[in-house]
Amino acid sequence: MVSGDAFFSDDGSGLFTATDYTRGPWSSEHQHAGPPAALLARAIEATLPEELAMQVVRLTIEILRPVPIATLAVATETSHPGRRVRFVEATLTDETSGKVCLRARALAIRVADLPVPPVADTGTSPLPPAQARAFEFPFFAEGNGYHRAMETRIARGEWSKGPVAAWMRMRVALVAGEAPSPLQRVVAAADSGNGVSVTLDLERFTFMNPDLTVYLHRMPVGEWVCLDAATTPEQTGIGLADTRLHDADGPIGRSDQALIIQQR
Helix, strand or coil, X not given: CCCCCEEEEECCCCEEEECHHHECCCCCCEECCHHHHHHHHHHHHHHCCHHHCEEEEEEEEEECCCCECCEEEEEEEEEEECCCEEEEEEEEEECCCCCEEEEEEEEEEECCXXXXXXXXXXXXXXXXXXXXXXXXXXXXXXXXXXXXXXXXEEEECCCCCCCEEEEEEXXXXXXXXXXXXXXXXXXXXXXXXXXXCCCCCCXXXXXXXXXXXXXXXXXXXXXXXXXXXXXXXXXCCEEEEEEEEEECCEEEEEEXXXXXXEEC
16 A cells, blocks of 8 residues: 555545545546445444444445545434444535535444354355456546556456456555555445446447445455456346455455446
């Protein structure tokens, strides 16, 4: 992780200023959804009482409009403050326009210590990061952006040819001066499932996602998160990117993105 670099700076008042590292592929003025989604995950984690030892197991991000590379406000509300099961909502608002850009809905469950026997993973494990080949998303503009802030290595498959397994890790902090949590690392990467598993000609089609849902049965260990992703496009203009999530020890959960497919 590059010291001093980050997706966002925090002025301490609940406002966050986005840096160029948040820049996405579809517009030079708007963010990739991964960093702001992780920012909402950070806010949701902060609402969970430490004494209850709760884990976010499901996080759904609704992308209401493009997120500008600007100053943003984050707000949270606990809709169900249970001691075993808790529901938390969060919003990300463009400070200039006052419009909500992202809305998050999270489910957290209290962690227990039970003698549950392990279940064997029947899937094919991806190559570890050290053996995977370096890759950089080619459809971003020149200069800093999300593609430069995330290190990516392909472990299985060929990009733009169908399903791909790719390891990703953050090269920069989410918020300046902070080490990202395991949840934040997962969410920052998970929104790239559709970018990892491209199946359509980028010169002919766009495939933006209006949502992202991440399920985690355990939190990842280490910096690397693997996206074992496949995209299914339909002639209706609707698609789905389905991603199996791994860390170095095995599966950790799953993420899904609905896709809006359009001709250029």
